[in-house]
Amino acid sequence: MSSTVAVDAAPIPDPPRTGLGSTYWLCNVIEMWERLAYYTLRPVAPIYIMQATEPGGLHLTAEHKGLIYALWAVFQSGLPTVTGGYADRYGYKKTIAFAVTLNMIGYLIMAFQHNYAGFFAGVLVLATGTAFFKPGLQGTLAHMLTKQNSSLGWGIFYWVVNFGAFFGHLISPLLLGAPHSAEGWRNLFLACAGFTALNLLLLFPFPSIASGASLTESPWAVFKKTIVNVFEPRLLVWLLIMSGFWMMMYQLWDLQPNFIEDWIDSSAVAAVTPVESWVEYGPEGRPRVAQQILISLNAFLILGLIIPISWLVRRMRTLSTMLLGMFGATGGVLLAGLTQNGWFLLAGIVLFSLGEMLTGPKKNEYLGLIAPPGKKGLYLGYVNIPVGIGVGIGSWLAGMVYGNYGEKATLALKELAGRPQIVARAATTIDWSDGLDKLPALLNLPREQAVAAAVEELGVDRAAAEAALRNAFRYDSGQITNLALQYLATETDLKTTAMERLPPVAEPDAATRRTAGLASRVIELPKALGTSRAAAFELLRFHLNKDKPPVSAMPDDAIVAMLWERYGADADVLSNLALEYLAQGTARLERAVAATTFPEGAADIQSKLGITRTKAFAALSRAMGATETELAQRLDQESLRQLPAMDRAYAALIAYDHQRFLAVARKNWPADVPLLREMIESDPAALAVVREALPGDPIDWTALAGKLNVIQDALEKKNWANSPAHAARLLGLGAFETRATLAGEMNGAAIAATTLLWDKYYPQYFTWFPFAAVGVISAIALGIFGQMAKRWADMNA
Numbered sequence: 001m002s003s004t005v006a007v008d009a010a011p012i013p014d015p016p017r018t019g020l021g022s023t024y025w026l027c028n029v030i031e032m033w034e035r036l037a038y039y040t041l042r043p044v045a046p047i048y049i050m051q052a053t054e055p056g057g058l059h060l061t062a063e064h065k066g067l068i069y070a071l072w073a074v075f076q077s078g079l080p081t082v083t084g085g086y087a088d089r090y091g092y093k094k095t096i097a098f099a100v101t102l103n104m105i106g107y108l109i110m111a112f113q114h115n116y117a118g119f120f121a122g123v124l125v126l127a128t129g130t131a132f133f134k135p136g137l138q139g140t141l142a143h144m145l146t147k148q149n150s151s152l153g154w155g156i157f158y159w160v161v162n163f164g165a166f167f168g169h170l171i172s173p174l175l176l177g178a179p180h181s182a183e184g185w186r187n188l189f190l191a192c193a194g195f196t197a198l199n200l201l202l203l204f205p206f207p208s209i210a211s212g213a214s215l216t217e218s219p220w221a222v223f224k225k226t227i228v229n230v231f232e233p234r235l236l237v238w239l240l241i242m243s244g245f246w247m248m249m250y251q252l253w254d255l256q257p258n259f260i261e262d263w264i265d266s267s268a269v270a271a272v273t274p275v276e277s278w279v280e281y282g283p284e285g286r287p288r289v290a291q292q293i294l295i296s297l298n299a300f301l302i303l304g305l306i307i308p309i310s311w312l313v314r315r316m317r318t319l320s321t322m323l324l325g326m327f328g329a330t331g332g333v334l335l336a337g338l339t340q341n342g343w344f345l346l347a348g349i350v351l352f353s354l355g356e357m358l359t360g361p362k363k364n365e366y367l368g369l370i371a372p373p374g375k376k377g378l379y380l381g382y383v384n385i386p387v388g389i390g391v392g393i394g395s396w397l398a399g400m401v402y403g404n405y406g407e408k409a410t411l412a413l414k415e416l417a418g419r420p421q422i423v424a425r426a427a428t429t430i431d432w433s434d435g436l437d438k439l440p441a442l443l444n445l446p447r448e449q450a451v452a453a454a455v456e457e458l459g460v461d462r463a464a465a466e467a468a469l470r471n472a473f474r475y476d477s478g479q480i481t482n483l484a485l486q487y488l489a490t491e492t493d494l495k496t497t498a499m500e501r502l503p504p505v506a507e508p509d510a511a512t513r514r515t516a517g518l519a520s521r522v523i524e525l526p527k528a529l530g531t532s533r534a535a536a537f538e539l540l541r542f543h544l545n546k547d548k549p550p551v552s553a554m555p556d557d558a559i560v561a562m563l564w565e566r567y568g569a570d571a572d573v574l575s576n577l578a579l580e581y582l583a584q585g586t587a588r589l590e591r592a593v594a595a596t597t598f599p600e601g602a603a604d605i606q607s608k609l610g611i612t613r614t615k616a617f618a619a620l621s622r623a624m625g626a627t628e629t630e631l632a633q634r635l636d637q638e639s640l641r642q643l644p645a646m647d648r649a650y651a652a653l654i655a656y657d658h659q660r661f662l663a664v665a666r667k668n669w670p671a672d673v674p675l676l677r678e679m680i681e682s683d684p685a686a687l688a689v690v691r692e693a694l695p696g697d698p699i700d701w702t703a704l705a706g707k708l709n710v711i712q713d714a715l716e717k718k719n720w721a722n723s724p725a726h727a728a729r730l731l732g733l734g735a736f737e738t739r740a741t742l743a744g745e746m747n748g749a750a751i752a753a754t755t756l757l758w759d760k761y762y763p764q765y766f767t768w769f770p771f772a773a774v775g776v777i778s779a780i781a782l783g784i785f786g787q788m789a790k791r792w793a794d795m796n797a
Contacts (some may be wrong), residue, residue, distance in 0.1 A: 020153055024144040026206060027137055028160040030096070030199050034133060035164030036171075037107065037195035039299070040188060043292040044172050046257040048185060049119070052409035052613040053261075053283050055666075056182035056534065059614050060116060062258075062407055066399015068120055069254055070392045072127050077388030079131030093206050095136030100199045102129030107196065111189035114182065114532065122189075134384060142368045150365055155310025158361040162302035169296030178280045178665050182534055234792065239385045241785055242363060244778035245326055246390030247397075248333060248771040249359075252352055253295065254391070255398045259337065259767060260291040262408035263758060266342030269294070276709075281658040283617060284750040289342065297346055301353040309357045318366040319786035323779060325358025330775035337768030340758060394771070405766035411757045412616040413602035422623045424594040427609050429622035429740035432580045433478025434533060435610030437523045439579040442592050442609070447520065450578035451571075457586050469577040470568050472585070472646065475560075476734035481533050482576060483563040484540040485525040486518050492543045494529055501528040519572035541671060556672040557729070584736035621750040625743035634746055639721055647724035649738040654720045654727040656745050663730045664712050669705040676711065677701045679726050685717040 048057045050065040106126030110119055145153040175191055176184040260266075261282075270279045270287040278293045313321045332352025336345045363383055371379035403410060416423040432439060440447045455465040473479045489498040502524060518525065526533050537556075545553040554562075567573045583589040598604035605611050611619050626634070635648040643651060654660050669676050680686045690699060693710045704710060720727045731738065744750060757763070 020149065020156075021144050023206075024141065024153065026202065027141050027144070028157060030202050030206075031137055031157065032160050032164045033195050033198050033202070034100070034103070034130075034137075035161050036168050037103070037164075037192040038130070039165035039168030040171050040175070040192050040195070041107070041110075041168075042253065043169055043257060043295055044176065044188070046254060047180075047261060047291070050407075051258060051261055052407075052616065053618075055180050056185050057180075058114070058116060058119060061399075061613070062403025062410075063399045064116065065258075066395050066397075066403070068123055069395030069399075071120075072123050073250075073388050073391035073395060075124055075127035076130045077384035077386075077391065079128060080135050080382075080384040092136045092140045093203065095132050096206070097200070097203050099129045099131075099133035099136060100196060100203070102126070103133070103196045104193050105129075107189050107193035111186050111193070114185075114535075131384075138364065138383075142371070145368070147369065150368060152307075152310060152314065154361045154365045154368070155307050157364075158310075158357075159303060159306045162299040162306065166296055166299035166303055169292045169299060172292050173277050173280075173290050178277070179662055181666070182538075234789075235382070238785060239382065240389075241778055241781045242386035243389035243393075244774050244781070245329075245359070246386045247394035248390075248775035248778070249329055249352075249356065250387070250391045250394060251398060251768075251771050252298070252333060252336070252349070254395060255402060255767070256295060256336065257291045258402065259406065259763075260294060260345070262406075263340055263754070263763065264288075264291075264294075264342055264345055265340050266294060266345070269342040269346070281662055283621075284754055285656065285658045285745065285748075286751070287658070294342070294345060295349065297349045298353045298356070301350060302357055305354075306357050306361070309354075310361060313358065313362075317786070318362045318369070319782065319789060322359045322362045322366070323782050323786060325355040325360075325362070326775065326779035326782060328352070328355030329359065330355070330772055330779065333775065334768060334772045337772075338764045397770070401770060402767055405761070406763040407613075408754070408757060408763075409613040409616045410602070411761045411763065412620040412753070413605055413611070413613065414761070415757060416611065416616065416620055416623075417598055417601040417605050420594060422620070423598075423605060423609070423611075424590045426611065426619035426623035427593045428584055428590050429625075429737070429744075430611060430615050430619050431478045431734075431737060432583050432610070433476065433482055433576075434523065436576050436579055438608070438610050439583055439589075442596075443579070443582055443588055444592065445582070445588075447575045447579060450575045450582065453588075454578040454581050457582065457588075466569070466574055469574060469581055470564065472581060472735040473577050474564060475728040475732060476737070477537075477732035479577065479580070479734065480560055480563065480732075481536050482519065482522045483567050483573070484536045485522055485529065485533070486567060486573075487563060488529055488531075488536065488540055488543065489518055489525050492540075494543075497530065498525065498528040501530075517572045519567070519570055519576055522576065538668075553671070555674050556668065557675040580734065581736070584734070584740070617750075617753065618744075621753045622740045622744040624747075624753055624756075625740070625749040626746040627743075630746065631739060631743050634742070643721065643724055646735050647728070649735065649742050650727040650731060650733075651721045651724045653733075653738055653742045653745065654731060657716075659731070659741075659745070660715060661712060663732070664715055665708065666732075667730065669708070669711060670702070673701050673705050675729065676705055679718070679723070679730075680704075680714055682723055682726070683718040685719065686714040689714040689717055 046065060047054050049068060050060050050062055051057055052059060103126055106122045106124075106129060109122035109125060113119060113122065141153065141157060171191070172188060175188040265284075265286060266288045267286040270289050273279055273289055273293075278289055279287050280290055282288045329352050332348045332350070332355055334348070335351055336348025339345060339348070363386075367379045367383050405411075416426055427442075436447075439445075440450075443453075445453055451462070451465070451469075454469060455462050458465045458468055460468065488494050489502075502521070526536065529536075529539075531539055537559075541554075541556065541559060544559060548554070593609065596608065598608065600607075605616075606613075635645075635652060640648040640651055654663070680690055690704060690710060693707070693713070694700065694704060715730075718726075728738075733741065
């Protein structure tokens with residue numbers, strides 16, 4: 001290839017002959033902060049977007065995630081094709097400043113918009129910023145490097161990228177907490193914005209580097225030149241080959257997080273993991289290493305090996321080195337994807353990482369070496385085309401493939417749809433507090449008759465039945481959320497907005513029903529209030545305490561008591577409790593579902609029963625749990641026999657380490673200090689742990705509320721058989737859902753369900769074989785291209 005430089009182009013400075021120069025190192029520091037922010041988000045974004053069991057997540061589908069990631073790739077990696085030319089034309093420093101500002105805005109949008117459209121908008125703003133950032137920074141680097149030091153220079157740069165990536169992986173578990181929460185996700189997005197903001201300060205000493213491009217070209221001329229150059233046939237072929245490779249390669253970062261979350265058993269790795277915050281509990285009840293920590297092995301290996309490997313291959317042809325890397329990365333993807341074993345997954349990541357180290361830096365080096373004068377930024381913008389095409393198509397394909405054949409929640413729905421007796425039992429085990437509108441039709445019972453039906457089932461008078469219903473659901477987080485929504489819609493300054501948004505009912509007393517009997521329409525209230533069910537109680541706490549000093553704030557336990565005092569005798573609230581009791585505590589729903597047909601399979605399971613993706617795996621697991629006879633025998637053990645019948649399941653369930661750990665971690669202890677004190681002081685063993693950890697008398701309970709590790713240790717020692725009410729308040733489950741959960745725990749049903757789905761539906765093959773095939777084809781094509789490039793002096797590097 002040949003090229004001429006415009007007459008009015010700025011002079012091209014002579015590259016440094018010795019060393020890499022201070023500007024080179026400043027570029028690396030800026031890159032490190034940008035990548036730290038990016039990789040604090042990127043490895044956990046797949047979980048936030050679509051993981052069905054993720055607390056505080058968006059709970060979108062794999063297809064939604066595929067669309068988000070496809071456009072993320074198109075914007076982030078397609079735009080540099082154009083923005084590279086603009087970086088050459090308008091200056092690298094200005095381009096970087098503009099990019100950093102956009103990135104900050106993108107992270108802030110994600111932090112404060114907890115919905116599909118808001119997150120999507122934040123992603124596109126972030127992607128656009130990154131699209132300007134890359135050619136601006138990499139164009140500067142290209143001018144700092146020569147043919148003699150380019151291999152080392154790009155290798156160090158790749159090392160810095162992975163330095164930020166590695167520590168981003170490690171930071172995210174600290175920001176998210178265990179288990180994750182909506183607040184943890186917001187903190188993560190804000191931290192990313194903060195990391196990015198540091199680069200604005202670093203731009204003050206950043207010099208203006210002359211690109212050698214024309215400084216008077218119009219924006220249209222820059223765009224036209226960009227498009228013309230990319231259609232050079234040989235360059236276009238190389239870009240298409242690399243597109244196939246990046247389609248496969250990016251799945252380790254974009255699809256593997258969900259695959260690990262669904263299928264990988266890393267309990268053996270967790271047993272030897274030295275950092276406590278890296279270990280969490282999965283839905284199966286086994287300890288596991290957080291998926292982003294497992295994947296961070298990729299960045300860790302690059303940190304340790306990229307510079308020596310770059311030095312070792314410095315004299316190899318770039319195309320030959322890339323070919324070797326392609327085969328290694330493809331083998332790593334297969335090894336990591338075809339197993340459920342955490343150690344084999346890590347072995348696959350090692351092989352993949354070696355392949356990446358031979359491919360990633362060399363693609364930048366290759367284009368930097370063949371780029372004509374004045375077109376460094378332009379050509380290094382082209383390096384993103386394969387990523388844009390490959391990741392865009394790959395994300396779309398992954399959404400379809402994983403959403404239909406790989407995701408555990410989807411496969412659980414398929415399994416339920418094919419087993420009528422299992423789905424009938426599953427329907428009795430799920431939380432119905434957010435699906436009460438479906439129960440009257442399923443039970444063939446008007447909601448106004450639900451309490452009477454409960455009276456009949458319980459065999460007591462109405463007053464006793466109402467008291468029994470309140471006791472059964474007093475600590476049920478779902479029903480408490482319903483009461484919180486009702487309070488927000490009637491007793492706070494959100495009332496007017498809620499009433500305006502709440503659709504009118506087609507009844508003679510519609511005007512009255514907009515402000516009264518809201519419990520019967522509680523499913524509609526989150527939308528009317530502009531919030532989510534997950535955030536309802538937190539929002540109520542805010543409204544109740546916003547005008548109070550911290551010492552006078554109403555604790556959570558008192559808020560719950562107030563809600564029951566205010567609404568516990570409400571006829572519509574009692575109907576809600578009765579409906580859920582009839583669904584979970586009697587055989588009515590099981591008989592009704594067993595007689596129901598589901599011609600549309602999984603779609604009908606979701607629409608008719610409300611067993612959505614977020615509930616599917618738990619429902620299948622509980623349905624495969626212990627029988628009622630086995631459960632009765634467990635609850636009749638000597639250690640539980642002295643307790644009232646309804647309390648036994650709470651004491652038995654809290655004895656499982658992971659159930660207690662997750663329940664303790666979910667609790668907002670600073671907002672419920674009196675309950676914490678009550679739980680600790682009532683048990684000598686728990687109190688002893690606290691006194692040892694916090695010497696001094698009296699105990700500072702407010703300080704203890706901020707020390708989650710001490711609370712975990714103390715409540716591990718507590719004798720829960722003496723405090724079943726404490727167990728109930730901590731677990732946040734109704735009496736009947738507690739029994740169903742305990743039945744699943746007794747025989748390891750969640751592990752059995754995972755094994756069943758893995759062996760029956762082969763998610764590993766359907767997920768990874770298509771991408772590995774693309775990787776192999778791309779490697780073969782690059783081998784052919786490399787042989788032909790030996791004939792072209794301007795393409796042989």
